[in-house]
Amino acid sequence: MRAAALAGAMLALGLILGGLVGFASGGGRTLTFTTTAVIPTTVITTEARLTTVEVVRTQLTTSITTVTQTVTAFPMPMVGETYSLKVLDVVVDRVFDIAHDYYIFLLEASYKGSRSWNFNMFYLNLVSDKGYKYSIALSLAARQYLGAIELKDGEIAKGQVSFKLPKGEVPSKLIYEDKLWGIKIEIKDIPPPSRQISWIYFAETTILTGYSVVWASAMVETPGAYYSGEDVNVELRVRYLRIIGNPDSITVTSIMVDKFEIVRMDPRLPISLKDGEEVTIKMVLRVPLEGYKGNLRITIKT
Numbered sequence: 001m002r003a004a005a006l007a008g009a010m011l012a013l014g015l016i017l018g019g020l021v022g023f024a025s026g027g028g029r030t031l032t033f034t035t036t037a038v039i040p041t042t043v044i045t046t047e048a049r050l051t052t053v054e055v056v057r058t059q060l061t062t063s064i065t066t067v068t069q070t071v072t073a074f075p076m077p078m079v080g081e082t083y084s085l086k087v088l089d090v091v092v093d094r095v096f097d098i099a100h101d102y103y104i105f106l107l108e109a110s111y112k113g114s115r116s117w118n119f120n121m122f123y124l125n126l127v128s129d130k131g132y133k134y135s136i137a138l139s140l141a142a143r144q145y146l147g148a149i150e151l152k153d154g155e156i157a158k159g160q161v162s163f164k165l166p167k168g169e170v171p172s173k174l175i176y177e178d179k180l181w182g183i184k185i186e187i188k189d190i191p192p193p194s195r196q197i198s199w200i201y202f203a204e205t206t207i208l209t210g211y212s213v214v215w216a217s218a219m220v221e222t223p224g225a226y227y228s229g230e231d232v233n234v235e236l237r238v239r240y241l242r243i244i245g246n247p248d249s250i251t252v253t254s255i256m257v258d259k260f261e262i263v264r265m266d267p268r269l270p271i272s273l274k275d276g277e278e279v280t281i282k283m284v285l286r287v288p289l290e291g292y293k294g295n296l297r298i299t300i301k302t
Contacts, residue, residue, distance in 0.1 A: 081113035085176055085185045088158070091227055093141050093197035095293040097164070102139040103171055103193070104162045111151040120148045121161045123178050128169040137164035141197045141225035195228040196291040203234060203296040211250055211302065213241040218298050231263060232285045238300060242275035249274045250302045258297040261286040 086108045093102040103126070111117035126134045138145075139162035146159025165171070174187040203218035221233035234257075240250050252271040255262065264284040271279055285296070 081115070082111065083117055083183055083185060084108075084110045084112075085187065087174065087187055087190055090171070090191055090193045091141075091195045091197060092193040093139060093225075093291065095197065095291040096139075096141070096199060100164045100166055101169075102137070102141065102162055102164050102197070104139055104142050104160050104197075105174070106158065106160050107146055108156060108158050109146065109149075109151060110154075110156040112153055114153065116153075117151045117183075118148070118181075119146070119151060119157065120178070121146050121159075122148075123176055124161055125175045125177070126163040126165070126171055127173040127175065128165055129172045130169050132169065133175075134163050134165060136161060138162060139164075141199075196289065198226045198228065198287050198292040199294075200224070200226060200232060200287075200292070201295055203236075203298055205236070206297070206299045207302070208299065209250070209302040211240075211246045212243050213246075214250065214300075214302055215239045215241065216298075216300050218296065220296060226287045228287050228289045228291070230287045232260070232287060232296075234283045234285055234296065234298075236281040236283060236298060236300075237278060238271070238273065238281065239278035240273040240275060252279075252300060252302050254301045255281070255283070256299045256301075257283075257285055258299075259288050259292055260296065261288075 087105055088108055089106040091104045091106075093104070096102060109117070109119045111119075122136055124136060128134065142160045142162050144159050146157060146161055149157050151157060163171070171190045172188070174190060176183070176185040178184075200220055201223050203220050205216040205218050207214050207216055216236065216238045218234055218236045221235065226232060236255070238252060242248065249272050252269060252273070254269065255265070262283055263286050264282075266282045267279070271281070273279060
């Protein structure tokens, strides 16, 4: 009787676990669950009396057993499904943080199949050449994050993601792993950075002149992060105020910007200014190849 009751209880428990394992037969997710089984138990007690008659009493009790079971469930990719992830470009910010470098990846994600791919950048990890793994770290220098997006058959998405690595470490491997759907992509062929980031805030002016009152100021049109080789628009204003002993007019003969190349200037030099006149010079500067952080330092010579 006890054996039959126990077998029935285990059969019920087996049906519960079997359904979950059947769900898991596709492969991918790890599920941990707890179930409680009520198992009937037969207890036989014997009473001894002073007489020669032995009395046997049978009692039926129940015991409660808690079972923890771990199964792995993988929603198997369907035939013909393709998940693709490519690194198109890498830029690096070596100047924003004194102790870390920010690597900004331009990625292309695409999907082919009858379902869809819910891409999420937080499933990405970067492994450095030292073997350490790093998760996403947002950078203000990124232009457009890839974020989270659903890709259907034939659709492609492009965007950036960024990681922060300690100085002295460089990217070695990019991993995308979605454990829920059993998707894992590893990219070992990571291109070296093609450009560096510069941070440009304001503009400082210095005037080299033999005259008493020459005034100048400059303004960066869009302060912030620039990639090497990009252009920065700057507006420079120069004014001459004549005092006794100075000439009626002066001539601006040269303008230099420390570490930056002047691509265009309007109006062009030389520029003559009479007493009380002011000129606004629009300049286009080329961001240097090596990362720069700080103000533009503009030197004006008359």
